[in-house]
Amino acid sequence: MDTCLMLVDLQNDYFPGGRMELVGIGAAAANARRLLDEFRKKEKPVVHVQHIAARAGATFFLPDTDGAQIHQQVAPQADERVVVKNFPNSFRGTPLLEILNQRNIADIVICGAMSHMCIDATVRAAFDLGFTCMVAEDACATKDLTFKDKNIQAWQVHAAFMAALSGSYATVRSTGAILENMV
Secondary structure, eight states: OOEEEEEEBBBBGGSSSTTTTBBHHHHHHHHHHHHHHHHHHOOEEEEEEEEEEOSTTTSSSTSSSGGGSSSSSOOOOOSSEEEEEEESSSTTSSSSHHHHHTTTTEEEEEOOOOOIIIIIIHHHHHHHOOEEEEEEEEEEEEEEETTTTEOOOOHHHHHHHHHHHBTTBBBEEHHHHHHTOOO
């Protein structure tokens, strides 16, 4: 059994100048890159997940746009798999489960965006499929949300979703803690 790094939706539209800039995306991508460098160094499997908008009225990750491209900071190498998805859950309608099973993956380190949407949906699905998940909390980013005319700041959204995933669905750790414990 092996451990895989899964980088979810670290695409240009989430970065400055994109159509949906996230709070803290620069720091999250830098930490994702630290994980990526270590997984590459140890020759462990890496899967990049790329969201391409397929629903009518979508405003970002539009097909054939620069915004939908994976950000250069974490760009895939030729030997790394890229899974294209159209839903928040990275497993829905994709070959991701088959790819992980073929590689004999049991454990997944997950990072990317958005904490409250695709990270949450992907971690819960992975857990339901029998994988052991670890979320690199400081390698994830999200945005401010509004509920009942109240603004919920991105750090609060992020913290609430990391707390909800922690324990039941995943181990939630900092990038540094994950790197320290890599064998």
